[in-house]
Amino acid sequence: MTIDDRVMDTREKIGFRLRELYAGYGYSRYRMSKFEEYDLYSRHRDFLFSDGVITFTDTGGRLMALKPDVTLSIVKNGKDTPGEVRRLYYHEHVYRVTGAADGFREQTQVGLECTGDLRDGETAEVLKLASESLKLCAENHVLEVSHLGILEAFVDMLAPNPRARERILECAGEKNLHGISGICRESGLAEGAEEPLRRLLTLGGTPRSVMPAVRQLAADFGCGSAAAELSRALTVFTGTEAEGRIRIDFSATGNLKYYNGIICRGFISGIPDCVLSGGQYDTLMRTMGRRDRAIGFAVFLDPLERLTEVEKVHA
Amino acid sequence: MLNIALPKGRLGEKVYGMFARAGFECPAVLENSRKLIFENEAAQVRYFWVKPSDVAIYVERGAADVGVAGKDILLEYRPDVYELLDLNIGKCRMAVAAPEGFEDRPDRTLRVATKFSRIARDFYTARGRDIDIIHLNGSIEIAPILGLSDVIVDIVETGTTLRENHLEVIETIVPISARLIANKSGFKFKTEAIERLTGALEKGGERE
DSSP, X not given: OOOOGGXXXXXXXXXXXXXXXXXXXXXXXXXXXXXXXXXXXHHTGGGSSSSOOOEEEOTTSOEEEEOSXXXXXXXXXXXXXXXXXXXXXXXXXXXXEETTTTEEXXXXXXXXXXXXXXXXXXXXXXXXHHHHHHHXXXXXXXXXXXXXXXXXXHHHTTOOOHHHHHHHHHHHHTTOHHHHHHHHHHTTOOTTTTHHHHHHHHOEEOHHHXXXXXXXXXXXXXXXXXXXXHHHHHGGGTXXXXXXXXXXXXXXXXXXXXXXXXXXXXXXXXXXXXXXXXXXXXXXXXXXXXXXXXXXXEEEOGGGGGOOSGGGSOO | OEEEEEESSHXXXXXXXXXXXXXXXXXXXXXXXXXXXXEETTTTEEEEXXXXXXXXXXXXXXXXXXXXXEHHHHHHHOXXXXXXXXXOOSOEEEEEXXXXXXXXXTTSOEEEEESOHHHHHHHHHTTTOOEEEEEOSSOTTHHHHTTSOSEEEXXXXXXXXXXXXXXXXXXXXXXEOEEEEEEHHXXXXXXXXXXXXXHHHHHHHHHO
16 A cells, blocks of 8 residues: 555655665664653663653553653663664654743654664764765755764863863854863963864865865874774765765764764754754663664654655655 | 844944955945845845844744854853854953942852843852842842842943942853854855855954
């Protein structure tokens, strides 16, 4: 049975096409209950997109939560698979606080998680799928890619105290170079100490235009292996149509308590919010007692409501 | 087309002058009219005047690609935007002020009147001080005079209003100035224009 596209709204169309895409790459569907024990989220609050979680007490007296996230559940319910790779995708509703009004909203996301004995090939495959996911949503898109290992190395080189480190990372995420210089002066660092970090943050562009400079800069400051890892992952785009839509940008940050290595974010022209977000989260896996490596991303379908013109949604 | 949100008022006019010198001219902006949106097709730029405290919302929500907002607004509302440049204009400071001769008693909860609840809370939380925030929308200075609060947290420019009301600054929280901000998504698709604007403003600032 085929379903006529006309009975679906933009989010539904994109959601189903993404599922089709992921299934085509060998990803299996992961389904989860709307509810999960609150304890899971309270122990990993920092991983969540927003602070609030809707909770209730179930008939057995357990404190439950309407799920604010899918990744935590997948990690919790999975098990290490030495020598193997596990590929899962999901299409779920999550419940989060959004915006300044602090109200809860139901949000729909489709995403995938690749866990296990991951090598360069799997990382490249996930980046390729992120790029293809954006292309399915709209032609005019950008996939921003970064490597947290490189950013961290440049921040830690300044040896700031934990509070200053947090503030510098915040400024990095805002492309706030004057803010970084201000924090360095307040912390008593020598004039110009932050120059390498400022240079890193101003290196932005396609892999072809930027990676030679990134590799050189990273090698000069002791994180050449992270730059090499990023280069290897990006070769999946070399010579492809997608190459021109990849942007290296080290202002892309993530929660360093959970994310490590390569991260990515997706943007679509005309939509003000990030519509795709993900990366490697080996650190979260360790925190949850897992030895496997992991990488994944989520596509947020709600902002795509704005893509009302059918021609923008590619078949 | 680069969409720019300007803060209404004298600061906005000064900002427009900087943008025009940076090559993003749109003479109609300064015409005395009730229009709020101005476009210069040739320069590929569209300006609009908005309430200063709303600039960050227009930029965060993508109605504007770039805008100019005070650091006070950015600290208070934490919009998810890029902060590309300190324009070094509209300089003032966020400060704690109290009646002349005020003596803080650490054994009591400090009552703080302010428009900037988050900034005040962050400042005192970092010190482990228990405070009671009284959120007001204006005329903050009269709160301690009428016994509504012990101190106020507010923007201080020259200090004249404080002095006239027998208040004095007892601590500076953070220096404030106008910042060039950009929408994160808009930046990805209009990188060249936004970087050209930022670069020109930076050079202009160095010359001044």
